[in-house]
Amino acid sequence: MSRVGILALGPAGVGKSTFCNSMIAYMQSIGRRAHIVNLDPAAEPTEFEFTVDIRDLISLQDVQEELNLGPNGALVYCFEFLLNNLDWLDEEVGQYEDEYLIFDCPGQIELYNHIPVLPTIIKHLQLQLNFSLCATYLLEASFVTDRSKFFSGTLSAMSAMILLELPHINILSKCDLIKDQVSKRELKRFLNPDPLLLSEKPSGGNKADFISTNPKFERLNKAIARLVDDFGMVQFLPLDCSDRDKTDSIKTILSHADDVTQWAESQEPKEPKEFDEEEFEELGD
């Protein structure tokens, strides 16, 4: 028996819900069972129905209306409410054994680092429900056209990594959008961030490149790039969800997730099918 979960994290609009749906579509196509757990109280319906939905417990709209709160205050209230009602989560997710749960999280990254809501939920899932979890952190591929923005995004990925203390898969989402601007060779230098990227002028030429316009930040940028390099743990997997038939990127991400959650190891060996005499004879024909 095993309980495995993947968390889809990252800034607003980066493609988390689309990624969750593409994962479910791919897993279903290869005969694996998976479900979406929606942890976003402001979520809109998606292609695949949520199996577990925080909005059944509390919805952002109700909180805003009843308590007269703004969207961010209401979101924090929703999560505090969830933390006070974790038995609801236990009941909802506890029954899914030997199936993948994909947790679609809200895009407000302060929930990971400013208010320790997600770390608390993660600890609960691990310690009380025995979940083997991994985090996926999405960063938009369009960031690679502005190198300082890319490194700043990389730092946010690193910050989530440090805070959540989970096996972590960083993902460069919407890679289809930069296909015409960035060659495969250049993209590789972002997938495995090369600190030299910050000290070189981009060939395509984003005129707003940080170093060329702000020389006084040069040393700081280089130090950050070196830190990312020294840390040696920030690497990205490309993701393209623009076409359901192109499953390569999803396949690779799933295989990494299987690896870090030790999915295969935790599967009970299946009993071999026992044939009756008649079936056995048919086999021999």
Ligand SMILES: Nc1nc2c(ncn2[C@@H]2O[C@H](COP(=O)(O)OP(=O)(O)OP(=O)(O)O)[C@@H](O)[C@H]2O)c(=O)[nH]1
């Ligand atoms: N071209 C392209 N667009 C994508 C891809 N993935 C997502 N999108 C689009 O990006 C937009 C945002 O996607 P969502 O999946 O809703 O992003 P999200 O991170 O869940 O957003 P929030 O929940 O609001 O934080 C939608 O218009 C998607 O269609 C992709 O791989 N390629």
Ligand SMILES: [Mg+2]
């Ligand atoms: Mg979403």
